[in-house]
Amino acid sequence: MPPLIVPALLVALAAAVILVAPLLLDTYLVNILVRACFVAIAAITVDIMWGYCGTLTFGQSAFFGIGAYALAIMFTEYGFGTWQIFAAIGAAVAVAAAVAAFTGWLSFYPGSTPLYASVISLVVPIVLVQILxxxxxxxxxxxxxxxxxxxxxxxxxWLRLAGLGLLATAVLALVVMRSDTGRLLSALRDNDSRCTYLGIDTSRLRIVVLVLSAIVSALAGFFYAGFGAVAAPENASFAFGTNLVIMVALGGRGTVIGPVIGALCIEVASAYLANSLPYVWELIVGLALIIVILVFPDGLLGAVMRLVKRGRSAVATTILQPAIAATAVSNPDAVAIEVRALGKHYGSLAVLDGVQFTAYRGELLSLVGPNGAGKTTLIRCLSDGRERSTGNVAIAGHDIARLPPDRVVRFGLGRKFQTASVFETLTVAECLRVARTHADPPALTSRSATLALPPAAMSVVERSGLGERLDEEARNLSHGLKQALELAMVLSLEPDVLLLDEPTAGLTRAERQGFADILTTLARRDRLCILLVEHDLDFVREISSRIIVLHQGRLALDGSVDEVVNSELVREIYTGQHVSHAEVPA
Amino acid sequence: MLTVALDAVTTAAMLFIIAAGLLIVFGVMKIINFAHAAFLTVGAYAALVGAHLNLPWFLVLPLAFVAGALCGGVTEIVIVRRLYKRPLDAILATWGLGIVLGQLITLMFGREVQFVQAPISGTVHLFGADYSAYRLVMIVAAVILGLLFTGLLNGTRLGLSTKAVIMNEMLAQGLGVDSSRVRLITFALGSGLAALSGALITPLSSVDPNMGVPWLIGAFMLVMVSGGSLLALAGSCAVLGTLQVLVSTFVNPILGGLTIAICAAIVLRIRPEGFARA
Amino acid sequence: MNSRLLTTSLALALAATTLSPAFAADPIKIGVPVGLSGANSVVAPSVVQSAELAVEEINAKGGVLGRKLELEVADDASGAAGAQKAFDALIFQKKVNVLISMETSAARNAGLPIVARGKTPYIYTSFYEGKSCSPYLYVNAWVPDQQVPPIVDYFNKEKKAKNYFLIGSDYAFGRGMLAFTKMYIEKTGGKVVGEEYLPMDGSDWTSIISKLKASGADALITSTAGGAPNVTLTKQLRAAGVSLPYGNLAVDEGTAKGMGADAAGIYLSASYVTGIDTPANKTFLASMAKKFGAELKTPNDLSVPQYEAVYAYKAAVEKAGSTDQDKVLKALAEVSVDGPRGTIKMDKQRHAPLTMYLGQVQPDGSVKVIQSFKDVDPGAQCPGKS
Incomplete structure (x- = not known):
């Protein structure tokens, strides 16, 4: 494949430079570079955690230290030899993986914040150093x-080995991060909750990435200690951890190459400058960090790449194709949502109380009520098992118990948020591919040229015009197209139940009509059960097969469109308004 | 046993004094100010300068507060303001600022440990035990600080605006609250408090460029556990401070030093809202 | 980008400017890796000053074997990572002939493999917890076996102390010192009723002090990290009203002076105090004051061994007749130096017998020598090696 020739040549060139460099450099610089290479490998792991997955971590030094101490303790206790080397590597990998898994368990759980994960990552090296x-x-x-x-x-x-090790790590990281799997990780960074509602267990994914990067970092530490024949608490310290972050920030997060350059430059420059001007050097690093964060958030390499990219426009390369049709709906009128005695309380305040209804496939059910009636809360309680205080919810016959959204989604639920929730830095095709993760596990080392979508999602893509903009980044789309994209993503899950929270807010009349058509088709032809929160009663009247009215946290009415719109209660709730032509007032 | 109880109360008081400034910044801005330790150090050096000028102690404390508040105000305008939408970057930038302040202090005052004489020294005979008088002062200081803050939040217009921003920023803006002003004042106040706490602990601590760092993690964790509520902070300082003293006394002080961080992490894992709304 | 070429030309340029007519041959380079930043940064300037004085004095008298001495100072950041860079720079970039330095144990340990790779003699001038052995390493400062007995003996005899409480920072020096202290107390019939540690950067000694007060101890010996932990511990001890006989294994005269009244009464044991009443010490102090004037950092137990070590290296090179590493390493054990601390010879398993002084801090911050102990043996630091 011709496009691979240039990168392959670059890699070969880099390898050649690494092999020849030791002959040209003086011993001192070679020494510095060997260490810098291992540090740079650790910096790459920080970049993957932070630049790609969005978790700012100060804790990679802990794993580096674990690797260093695994070697030092093994060689000190049992001497140097072949079996000791392998035992030490095994210990480094095993301990780093175990600590990372525990750290991951502490840091990542449904609902944990990135800030919290960062603070935990600070605690890990501090505890480890205390243990040492x-x-x-x-x-x-x-x-x-x-x-x-x-x-x-x-x-x-040593320099050749360290350099080739760094090169291999960087190439591997780049290949994986540019693959479909890498894009999935970026999706995690852009919008964790959207990922969750696409059925992706984001916590587990983050833990897996942490464990893998911990292992790589531990191996870097292992050879670092092997080269220097020293293991010191500093190798595991939180100060070293923050230095790694600074290298990544200066070089350019999310680029792999940037952090490598950042690490090599800082290590070499500090070796020459810090010896004579320690305080001034630190001052420069601190100032540089502030300036880069404020002015070039994507680091120096990121800034350069932005300049280079400016002229280039995206070339559409992704080809759409229909996914192999799912098995035909076996029971087109089955119960899709079953809600029994559902309640939600904040302390003594009841937001929802005794809500009870059943919805069937093929129904287009609208949920209306004044602001604060609990509509969005109800949607949340249907899609996240941990939200409700009392009662039961079953989706397509499965009790959702206390399951997190990613599990509920697997029962056949799709939820579209109120504001368009997509992956801003991914292209349209990549967003859709992330949504198809459950059906097509992403490739680890390559990017697919084709994108298989189920018929419903395909029709949304085609009708909305997204089909022509597949390789454009989502952040460049109009509001309406983002809404369409999110709907297509949700439909890519091939759900039985579709929850929509004010999908037409902010759309033009034409877009709204398009939406109405799409929804009706989904209900009638694809036999989806659609539950819609909507303010626009005209829209509701036009498309609904049934309406539920929520009032002060209780289910006030449940009936056909005419019954509800003309009921006493609805008039009472919305007194003074010509109900059928106005939006429901706040 | 009595000493252990006094240790626990005074430790909780010191933790509260140190974490209060961090808490209000976290409450309003949802960011952790990594320069907190540096502001604390600034306060301690302000106290040092005050002591060299022979200022009386009751003037040294406001001096420290003003020094910290000025640093904080400038920081907000120059750095933090631009990073509200990027909270993780705000962490990093404030960390960078911490490095810069630390080095500037080193270049100005030197790396040496400096000394400030305590305004109150010796011990007090209390319930049959001799106990450090200055540590008891910490309890009073913590109570005054807590009351002042509660008064400020509930009794003034600024406090109400601040509470509004904490609860719902969009809504507060809609109601005409100038949220960027609230943030500026909050950050300056939080930094001022950090500096004040630095000045308050100098009699028990040393004054050196890194003096704030050992307190940092404990303060972070306390604030995370408290989730932005002053009352919850008082509660978590009491609970975790006591736990720290108990572990230090009956197990060993090294583990004691890690108690707050580890317990807070586990509490947050099991109960993500921490001690807030408890 | 041929940096070897660059450094060579730089070195040539440097050499051209520094060569004075009196010294025809290349200078002998002394590498001084030292903690200009980090934990040792408080004391490091005094160490560099005393090395500078020694070099100046020697050069003024014609250098060593007709060659000039030259100092190369590098910051080791008081830790292992910094030390690796500093040792690399000195040995492989500056190509020094010898390393003479006061450093943390972490920095020394990190440097040792590099010293071995560069086969460079290394004189370590900091007191430390002992038992560091390498064919390239000589030590002219004290180890626990020399420092602890004076204090414990004095407390046993003069203060009738039986029950000791030990407090330390949790690091190699703190633990190493107190382990020896405990062993020595028990050997001399005393009892250790409590032994507590706080992390190296810990500053809240509350619980430990409460335990101390509850323990019924009649003497206290501490070994904390220098600087902040030492200061915070002493302040908090005084704030808590502790007035037991208090031996501090980590305090130096300068710190004691800064602490003011809080330090009064502390007992310390050192191989050097400024009050040593010998002509050699007086000349040394006068020369330091003359050379550095207002910039002078008070000479102390860490900086004086640095000064003497430069002279020890000079003597060894002269005895060996060259800077040949093997010969110099052999000669270092055989030469003796008369310096401010007396006559010192590193002939006991690469360590040196030293005269130790027991002092007490006075209310004005000065240290009064109570007793001195002549030529205390370092004990078996590196058994099996001469």
Whole structure:
């Protein structure tokens, strides 16, 4: 494939430079570069966690330290030898993975905030360093471990190995991050809750990424200690962890190459400057960090790439194709939503109380009521098992119990949010592909050229005009197109039940009509059960097969369009308004 | 046993004094100010300068507060204001600021440990035990601080605006609250408080460029657990401070130092809203 | 981008400017990796000053074997990572002939493998927890075996102390010192009723002090990290009204002076105090004051060994007749130096017997020598090596 020739040449060139460099550089610089290469590998893991997945982590140093100490402790206790090397690598990987899994469990759970995860990532190295300090002669306390026999390699060989290791890590990271899997991680960064409502277990995904990056970081630390024949608490410290973040921030987060450049430059520059001007050097680093964050949020490399990219426009390459049709609906009139005695309380305040209804496939059910009636809360309680205080909810015959949204979604539920919730930095095709994660597991090393969509999603894409803009970033779309994109994403889940929260708000009349057509088709032809929160009673009257009125947290009415619109209660609730032609007042 | 109880109360008081400034910033802006430790250090050095000028103690404290508030105000205008939409970047930028302030202090005052004489020294005979007088002063200071704050939040226009911004910023803006002004004042106030706490702890601590760092993680965790509520902060300081003293006394002080961070992390994992609304 | 070429030309340029007619041959370079930043940054300037004085004095008298001495100072950031860079820079970039430095144990340990790779003699001039052994390493400062006995013996005898309470910072030096102290107390018939540690950057000693007060101890010995932890502990001890005999293994004269009244009464044990009444010390103090004037950092137990170590290296090179590393390493154990601390010879398993002084801090911050102990043996630091 011709497009691969340029990157392959670049990699070959980099490898050649790494192999030749030791012959040209003086011993001192070679020493600095060997360490810098291992630090840069750790910086790449920070970039993956932060730049791609959106978790700012100060804790990668802890795993680096675990790797360093695995080697130092093993070689100190059992001497240097073949089995010890493998045992030490095994220990480094196992301990780092276990600590990362525990940290992940603490940091990532449905509802945890990125800020919280960052603070936890600070605690990990601090606790680890304290453990190392208390470890007596086993860990060498504050003095670290030294004096053990380690790999006896020429310094030039070290640089070649470290450089090739860095190159391999960078290439691997770039390939994976540019693959469909990498785009999925970026989706996680852009909009975690949208991912959850696409049936993706974001917490687990984040934990997996953390464990993998911890292992890579531990291996970097392992060889760092192997080269220096020293393991010190500093290698695990939170100060080193923040330095890694600074390298990534300066170089350019989310680029892999940027952090490598950042790490190499900072390591080399500090080696030359910090020896003589320690305080001034720190001052420069601090100032540089502030300026880069304020002025070039995507780092120096990011700024350069933006300039280069400016001239280039996206070329459409993604080809749409129909997904293999799902099995025909077996029971087109089955119960789709079953709500029993549902209540939601905040302390003594009841927002929802005793709500009870059943909805069937093929129905287009509208949920109306004044602001504060509990409509959005009800939608939340239907899609997230942990939201309600009392009662039961079943989706397509499955009790949702206390399950998080990603599990409820797998019962056949799709939820579209009130404001268009898409992945801003992904292209339209990538957004849709993330939505298809459940059906087509993303490729780990490549990007698919085709995108398979189920008929309903396909028709939304085609009718809305998204089909021509598949390779454009979602943030550049109009409001209406974003709404359409989100609907298409939700429909890509092939749901049985569709929850829509004010989907037409802010749309033009034409767009609204298009939406109405789409929804009616979905209900009639595809036998979806659609539950719609809507303010525009005209719209409701036009498309609904049934209307539910929520009033002060209770289900006030449940009946056909005519029954409800003309009922006493609705007139009472909306007194003074010509109901059929006005929006329901706030 | 009595000493342990006094240790617990005074420790809780010190934690409260140190974390209060961080809390109001977190409450209003939903960001963690990583420069908090640096502002604390600024306050301690302000106290040092005050002491060298032979200012009386009751003037040193306002001096420290003003120094911190000025730093905070400038920080808000120059850095934080631009990063409200990027809370994680705000963390990093304030961290960068912490580095810069630390180095500036080092370049100005040197790396050495400096000394400020305590305004009150010696011990007080209390319930049959001799106890450090200055630590008891900390309890009084914490109570005054808590009351002042509650008064400020509930009794003044600014306080009401602040509460409105904490609850619902969009709505507050709709009601005519100038939220960017509220943020500026909050950040300056929070930084001023950090500096004030730095000045308050100097008699028990050393004054050096890194003095704030050991307090930082504990304060972060307390604020996360308290979720923006002053009352919850008082509660979490009491509970976790006591726990820290108990672990330090009966298990070992090294573990004691980690108690707050570990317990808070576990509390948040099990109960994401922490001690707020408890 | 050929940086080897660059450095060579830089070195040439430097050499051209520094060569004075009196010294025809290349200068002998002394590398001083030291904690200009980090935990040691308070004391580091005094160490650099005393090294500068030694070099100036030696050069003024014609250098060593007709060659000039030259100092290369590098910041090790008081830690392992910084030390690796500093040692790399000094050994491989500056190509120094010897390393002479006061450093943290972490920095020393991190530097040792690099020293071995560069086969460079290394004189360590900081007191430390002992038992660091390498064929390239010599130590001319004290180890626990030399520092602790004077204090414990004094407390046992003069204060009739039986029950000791030990407080330390949780790091190699703190733990190492107190482990020896405990062993020595028990050997001399005393009892340790409590041993508590706080993390190295910890500053809240509340619980430990409460435990101390409840323990019924009649003497206290502490070994914290220098600087802030030492200060906070002493302040909080005084605030809590603790007035037991208080031996502090980590306090130096300068810190004691700064702490003011809080430090009064503290006992300390050192191989150097400014009050040593010998002509050598007086000359040394006068030369320091003359050279540095207002910039002078008070000489102390960490900076004076640095000064003497430069002279020890000079003596070793002269005895060896060259800077050849093997010969110098052999000679270092054989030469002795007369300096401010007396006559010092690193002939006990690469460590040196030292005269130790027991002092007490006075209310004005000065240190009064109560007793001195001549040529205290460092004990078996590196058994099996001469």
């Amino acid at each position: 300090y208390s470890g007596g002669t086993f860990t060498g306390s504050s003095s670290g471990l030294v004096g053990f026999e380690s790999f006896d390699l020429e310094i030039e060989t």
